[in-house]
Amino acid sequence: MHPERNKSARERLQQERAREKKREKRRRTLIVSAAVVAVIGLAAVVGVIAANAGKDDGDSETGPLLAPSGAQGEDQLAIPVGASDAPSTLTVWEDFRCPACAQFENGLRDTIHELEQAGQIKIEYHLATIIDGNMGGSGSLRAANAAACAQDVGKFAPYHDVLYQNQPPETQDAFGENSRLIELAGKVEGLDTPAFRSCVEEGRHDGWVNKSNTAFQGGGFSGTPTVLLNGEPIFPKKGSEQISVANFKKWIAEANQGKKPGTKRPTPTPTAASS
Numbered sequence: 001m002h003p004e005r006n007k008s009a010r011e012r013l014q015q016e017r018a019r020e021k022k023r024e025k026r027r028r029t030l031i032v033s034a035a036v037v038a039v040i041g042l043a044a045v046v047g048v049i050a051a052n053a054g055k056d057d058g059d060s061e062t063g064p065l066l067a068p069s070g071a072q073g074e075d076q077l078a079i080p081v082g083a084s085d086a087p088s089t090l091t092v093w094e095d096f097r098c099p100a101c102a103q104f105e106n107g108l109r110d111t112i113h114e115l116e117q118a119g120q121i122k123i124e125y126h127l128a129t130i131i132d133g134n135m136g137g138s139g140s141l142r143a144a145n146a147a148a149c150a151q152d153v154g155k156f157a158p159y160h161d162v163l164y165q166n167q168p169p170e171t172q173d174a175f176g177e178n179s180r181l182i183e184l185a186g187k188v189e190g191l192d193t194p195a196f197r198s199c200v201e202e203g204r205h206d207g208w209v210n211k212s213n214t215a216f217q218g219g220g221f222s223g224t225p226t227v228l229l230n231g232e233p234i235f236p237k238k239g240s241e242q243i244s245v246a247n248f249k250k251w252i253a254e255a256n257q258g259k260k261p262g263t264k265r266p267t268p269t270p271t272a273a274s275s
Contacts (some may be wrong), residue, residue, distance in 0.1 A: 028161055064191060065207045068151035073124065077212045079148070081157050083123035083262025088255045090123045093226040096143035096163050097131035101225045104235065105164040111245050119261030120252055125160070126223055127209055137173030140199075144209040146181040149199035150191055158188045210230040230255055 067076035078091075090112070094101040115121045127147065129140035137243040143163055150159035162184050168174035175181060180199050185200075199205070216224075227235035229251060234243060241247050 004187060005217070019092075042060045043262055065211055066205055067208050068156075068205055069146035070151060070154075071208075075211065077208075078124040078126055079151050079156055080122060080124055082116040083119045083265050084122060085177070085261030085264045086119055086122040087259035088230055088252055090121050091126070091226075091228040091231070093126045093128055093224055094124060095128045095140050095220060095224045096147070096167065096171075097130050097135070097137075097140045097170060098166070098224045099170050100223075102164045102167045104225045104227065105161070108243075108245065109161060109164075111248055115249070115252055119263055120256055122262065125156070126216065127212050129209060129213045130216070130224060131170065133259075135173075137176045139168070139173045139175030141206060141209055142178060142203075143175040143181060144212070145203050145205045146185070146200045148180075148205035148208060149196055150185070150200065153191065153196065155188050155191045159185060159191060162187045185241060192219075 010225070041224065061209060069082065072078045072080050094105075110125065112121070116123060127144040132138055132140040142268055147156055147160055147163065150156045163175070163181075166187075167186055182192060182197055185196060216226075219226075225235055227233070230240070234251065235245055235250075238247070238251055241251075
């Protein structure tokens with residue numbers, strides 16, 4: 001026996017295991033450069049497949065179906081952001097606990113904001129709670145309710161961004177604590193008010209969130225995020241082109257060719273309970 005040789009073999013095995021852990025971490029992370037969002041493969045949505053969403057304990061539409069202020073579309077399940085007359089519509093189905101949703105949002109946030117502010121697109125956000133069903137906990141529901149409470153006072157978009165910028169690991173249910181959601185509201189100017197806190201703590205929009213999740217389950221979607229441009233899926237790719245900042249801008253430009261940018265931006269009217 002050669003102790004030194006055995007030691008060397010063990011060290012090589014340990015090093016290989018460490019390298020494998022690093023590779024696995026890289027595989028789960030979307031790497032963003034200044035201009036390009038790395039390809040988001042279907043593997044990114046492992047664990048959030050819609051077929052598993054039936055395990056969600058919050059599927060039943062309990063509580064009053066109180067839609068947040070300004071909600072639109074069928075059953076008032078869409079939260080609109082941007083000019084109502086923008087030539088293109090980006091429809092986004094998301095779960096605030098979904099890692100792939102955070103990758104999409106954190107990678108394309110600046111681009112989406114830029115195009116929305118320029119009147120090129122409007123966004124219709126739909127909220128789902130499938131991670132609660134897959135992983136346990138209530139963070140998806142609690143965060144979605146809090147986001148709906150922010151919508152009541154016209155601050156959905158910035159609070160939505162804050163939640164994704166501060167998303168906990170998928171296995172941790174930090175968003176299940178209303179205190180954490182209220183703490184994060186402090187990052188949005190003017191949001192942390194007694195009315196907002198009451199809305200969050202009472203779960204005022206829980207029934208609406210559950211109804212939205214039921215609509216997601218019945219929509220035939222494969223997982224979150226589901227992203228549609230004028231009704232056509234673009235996530236994780238559009239046709240043969242992978243999603244990236246450059247391609248995303250190109251798809252919008254192609255869809256909007258010859259069309260005027262939107263200019264109508266109605267100010268959401270706070271609900272009586274939130275005013």
